[in-house]
Amino acid sequence: MALVEINNVHKSFGAVEVLKDVSLSVEEGEIVTIIGRSGSGKSTLLRCINALEPINSGRITIEGQQVAAGMRNLKELRQRVGIVFQAFNLFPHLKVERNITLAPTLTGRVSKREARALALECLTKVGLAEKIDAFPEQLSGGQQQRVAIARCLAMRPHLMLFDEVTSALDPELVGEVLKVMEDMARQGMTMILVTHEMNFARNVASKIVFMHQGRVWEEGPPSKLFTNPQTPELKAFIGSTRHN
Amino acid sequence: MGNLNFRPLWRYEDAFIEGILNTLWLTVIAAGIGLIIAIACAAILRSGPKLLRYPVLGYIELIRNTPPIIQIFIVFFVFPGFGIRLPPFTAASIALALYFGAYAAEIIRSGLDSIPRSQVEAGHCLGISGFQVFMHVVLPPALRNIYPSITSQFVLLLLGTSIASQISAEELFHTAGVVESRTFRSFEIYALIAGIYVCLVMAFRVFFAALGRLAFRWPTRR
Numbered sequence: 001m002a003l004v005e006i007n008n009v010h011k012s013f014g015a016v017e018v019l020k021d022v023s024l025s026v027e028e029g030e031i032v033t034i035i036g037r038s039g040s041g042k043s044t045l046l047r048c049i050n051a052l053e054p055i056n057s058g059r060i061t062i063e064g065q066q067v068a069a070g071m072r073n074l075k076e077l078r079q080r081v082g083i084v085f086q087a088f089n090l091f092p093h094l095k096v097e098r099n100i101t102l103a104p105t106l107t108g109r110v111s112k113r114e115a116r117a118l119a120l121e122c123l124t125k126v127g128l129a130e131k132i133d134a135f136p137e138q139l140s141g142g143q144q145q146r147v148a149i150a151r152c153l154a155m156r157p158h159l160m161l162f163d164e165v166t167s168a169l170d171p172e173l174v175g176e177v178l179k180v181m182e183d184m185a186r187q188g189m190t191m192i193l194v195t196h197e198m199n200f201a202r203n204v205a206s207k208i209v210f211m212h213q214g215r216v217w218e219e220g221p222p223s224k225l226f227t228n229p230q231t232p233e234l235k236a237f238i239g240s241t242r243h244n
Numbered sequence: 245m246g247n248l249n250f251r252p253l254w255r256y257e258d259a260f261i262e263g264i265l266n267t268l269w270l271t272v273i274a275a276g277i278g279l280i281i282a283i284a285c286a287a288i289l290r291s292g293p294k295l296l297r298y299p300v301l302g303y304i305e306l307i308r309n310t311p312p313i314i315q316i317f318i319v320f321f322v323f324p325g326f327g328i329r330l331p332p333f334t335a336a337s338i339a340l341a342l343y344f345g346a347y348a349a350e351i352i353r354s355g356l357d358s359i360p361r362s363q364v365e366a367g368h369c370l371g372i373s374g375f376q377v378f379m380h381v382v383l384p385p386a387l388r389n390i391y392p393s394i395t396s397q398f399v400l401l402l403l404g405t406s407i408a409s410q411i412s413a414e415e416l417f418h419t420a421g422v423v424e425s426r427t428f429r430s431f432e433i434y435a436l437i438a439g440i441y442v443c444l445v446m447a448f449r450v451f452f453a454a455l456g457r458l459a460f461r462w463p464t465r466r
Contacts, residue, residue: 052365079371089366093384093462102380103370137463155371 001064003028003159003190004049009058011044018044020214022058026159026207031185032192033201033222036211037237042194045211046161049192050081063158079107082152083161086168088144090136096123096147097132100154109155122150126180142173146180153184160184162193198241202226210234252427253436256419263419264440266333270415271402273337278344278401279394285349287378290356300349307346313407315339320411336408336415344401348394355390356382388460395452399445416440 002025011019018041026032034042047053049060054069061067062077071077090099100122101115110118116132123129126146136144145165152160162181166174178200185191185204195201201208201222208225210218212233218225229235253260285300292300307315319342320335330338359382367377387394409418420437424430 050369052369075371075373077371078369083369085362085366087362089362091363091366091381091385092464093388093460095462103372106372106376106380135462137465151370 002026003063005061007059010056011048012056018214022216024216026192028190029188030190030206031204032207032209033205034194034209034211035201040211041214042211043163046163046194049161050078050083079155080158082155082157084148084152084165086164088148090144090148092136096134099147100151104154118154122153125153126150140173141169142176145177149180160189160191164194166197248432250432252429253432256423259419263416266414267405267416270337270405270408274340274344275398275401277341278348281345282348282352286352286356289353304346304349307343312343312404313410315343316407316411332411332413335411336413347397351390351393351397355386358389359386391456
């Protein structure tokens with residue numbers, strides 16, 4: 001059984017249909033990269049997966065459990081699904097340590113005493129152990145994003161979602177974040193990411209999904225999609241990304 | 245006016261001190277209860293059940309559009325008609341808490357609105373409850389943003405406690421009236437308590453500045 005199963009999902013914002021009959025399945029350990037132009041529905045799809053946006057019809061299941069915006073186990077589900085945002089969204093009033101341990105302590109996963117060790121463990125994975133007592137504002141964008149990843153890891157998620165996590169970063173800071181994500185991929189984390197980093201998609205992803213006008217236009221392994229695109233839309237998209 | 249004489253007031257030193265303490269006590273109780281009311285009201289207005297929003301809005305509008313003296317009179321003189329008989333100090337505390345709560349609710353609401361939606365989302369995505377998101381993610385930075393306004397409101401409350409004298413709650417202004425009726429030194433008395441109010445407010449401003457530095461230590465972009 002696939003870890004994530006998305007079947008015939010439709011989603012509209014008012015009169016605008018942003019997802020049109022989207023289906024996709026993600027196996028455990030897979031790294032799925034969603035690419036496409038702005039407005040093609042990539043981020044919306046990601047947000048639907050952990051019920052940040054309710055869907056209008058269709059069905060999304062994670063580990064066999066159906067996802068719905070008002071569902072009773074939504075909290076438990078979200079503890080298994082980590083999401084990292086473009087704008088980091090760290091809590092500015094909490095130190096790095098508390099940013100990471102807030103959810104694990106509030107949900108009773110770790111005691112206050114074990115919390116610092118957990119924070120340290122997760123920060124070590126993203127290479128920022130020495131920043132445990134810093135406030136988010138004292139960190140660079142790349143560091144903040146790595147803390148955001150550590151914050152997700154602290155919940156020991158089964159699935160990680162990344163929503164254009166390098167798009168708000170200065171170019172020289174992109175690499176450090178991608179490296180952390182590569183490490184996670186190597187350790188077998190199931191990941192779905194929306195990105196404009198074509199090299200990363202090509203080298204790390206096990207599956208590429210090209211979205212266009214709210215639909216899954218093409219999907220397949222990177223070797224196939226990048227070298228032999230079947231549709232003119234994907235061909236044009238790949239061509240347009242070559243220049244930057 | 246020609247001969248100022250503060251000496252007769254010295255005999256009432258204890259009364260003035262008691263008045264000061266009662267004024268402080270009244271202010272702190274009203275502010276404490278009022279703040280809880282305010283946070284609850286602001287939370288309900290922001291994301292509470294629709295059914296509760298209208299009574300909350302009604303309360304806020306009622307308080308903000310009537311003179312505080314009437315609010316005190318209603319608690320003290322009208323509640324007994326419904327079998328709720330309260331001593332003056334208690335009645336004044338309740339009325340002033342309701343008064344402070346309504347104004348503070350509007351201030352806190354604006355503070356909550358200043359927190360970006362993405363912070364709330366990030367909280368929810370971590371799998372903690374809505375209440376936990378509110379208490380741990382939204383409220384602390386919101387309070388920081390409105391801290392100057394809420395301390396001003398607190399000063400207005402401190403000065404406003406003087407109207408509790410009208411139902412004979414024994415705060416500072418009430419003490420002044422009592423002493424005046426015995427010494428007939430009106431100018432001296434009101435000059436003295438005006439000075440006391442100034443000192444109290446100054447002291448609180450210093451205290452709030454220190455408290456703010458202590459409570460809101462995280463760096464911000466501004």
